[in-house]
Amino acid sequence: MHAIAVEQNHLRWRAQPAPEGPAAGEVRLRVAWAGVNRADLMQRAGHYPPPTGVSNILGLEVSGTVVEAGPGVDSLCPGERVCALLAGGGYAEEVVVDARQVLPLPQGFGLRDAAALPEVFATAWLNLFMEGQLAAGERVLLHAGASGVGTAAIQLCRAFGHPCFVTAGSDDKLFACRELGADGVFNRHQGSFVTAVKQWGGADVILDPVGAAYLADNQQVLNAEGRLVLIGLMGGRCAELDMGRMLMKRQRLIGSTLRARPPAAKGAILDALLAHVWPRLASGEIRPLIDRSWPIEEAEAAHAHIERDANIGKVLLAVSGEG
Incomplete structure (x- = not known):
């Protein structure tokens, strides 16, 4: 697969090994869109390393399609369009994540808007x-x-x-x-x-x-x-x-930090979103505010935009760009 690598503080889109798995309780996603967060800029600068055992690839949230479900996962099926909260690894064509950190798209949402939700x-x-x-x-x-x-x-x-x-x-x-x-x-x-x-x-x-x-x-x-x-x-x-x-x-x-919490804790937060926020997203009462998006190959421009404090709302990266 291709993913973003940080090389001498530059962001390069290049071939990298695909993540292993999915293991029991995990799913593999084909990434459509990745959200950009200030934490990504901190990690890139060496100030916010990923938790132990987590991918060094940047990216804390994505939307995409389930391509494979590991043993014990019966809530998500291949072909299902979802969004996910990650501890890392989102600036890539594929990511493996605990199924508890994955949510279905709100009714009426496409993959682009859904990438602006999880984090x-x-x-x-x-x-x-x-x-x-x-x-x-x-x-x-x-x-x-x-x-x-x-x-x-x-x-x-x-x-x-x-x-x-x-x-x-x-x-x-x-x-x-x-x-x-x-x-x-x-x-x-x-x-x-x-x-x-x-x-x-x-x-x-x-x-x-x-x-x-x-x-x-x-x-x-x-x-x-x-x-x-x-x-x-x-x-x-x-x-x-x-x-x-x-x-x-x-x-x-x-x-309070979110990234290092275990999957069970993140799952509890996402369960609350599914119950209390997803219906309001579906009705239009709440909406994600998306500022701009860039192709994943231009991730450096997206980071510069956030570094300048120029954004109002979310910045996204198009990986496959599916809608």
């Missing part, structure tokens, strides 16, 4: 509703609101009755966030978001991919009993924590 909606659902434990009517602050995860999270907040406030880096991005359902917005280039979020009513849950640079301000706007869910470190990994404020307001700081 961002799993991340948003996990961290808002499972880690963040959103209760009825609670308010959410979303940083990097125009990212793939951000645009998914805005729509989940709207669909499940949670007002959300969004920060992003341009007026165009903020307009797109409002169109998706954000109740309040703030351009991060205008300084601190503290006053604007406090006037809005503060946040009960914060979804933060920034980290150190936002810790102090996040603590200031987090309400009593609030949960700060940290999902990234774009703004650094070390900062001073005000433990007095944390204690008196009973705040909770939760670190």
Whole structure:
């Protein structure tokens, strides 16, 4: 098969060994589209290695067609069109993945749109509703609101009755966030978001991919009993924590990653998506926001687009390009 190799920090589409398997409980997919995530850029730069035993090939989500099912898999059949959440290996013509990490396409969806679903909606659902434990009517602050995860999270907040406030880096991005359902917005280039979020009513849950640079301000706007869910470190990994404020307001700081979780845990998240989100995708209430796509051979251009923070929503790579 062909797959993307990282060679001297360049992305090359070249022949590589096909993955072994499928073993018991796994399926082999022929990849149609692969999603691009900022984690791919981090791995390429040497800052986010794959878990032990996982392919070094980039790519955390794909859509495609089942070509082979391993022993014990009776829920997926060859020829079925699916999307999948991966720990790696998606920038390739084929991938082998645990069947628990595979979902059927939502009704009415093609393979292109479906490739924009697994990683961002799993991340948003996990961290808002499972880690963040959103209760009825609670308010959410979303940083990097125009990212793939951000645009998914805005729509989940709207669909499940949670007002959300969004920060992003341009007026165009903020307009797109409002169109998706954000109740309040703030351009991060205008300084601190503290006053604007406090006037809005503060946040009960914060979804933060920034980290150190936002810790102090996040603590200031987090309400009593609030949960700060940290999902990234774009703004650094070390900062001073005000433990007095944390204690008196009973705040909770939760670190959360998705990639290294075992297949059973990922399967539980995808089961929740199938039950609660897939029907809303099928009805059109929620939709994936796709910014742009490139042929897999031009993966480097897709990475550069994300590196410039130019995207609003998901960036995709066409592998076979099936619709």
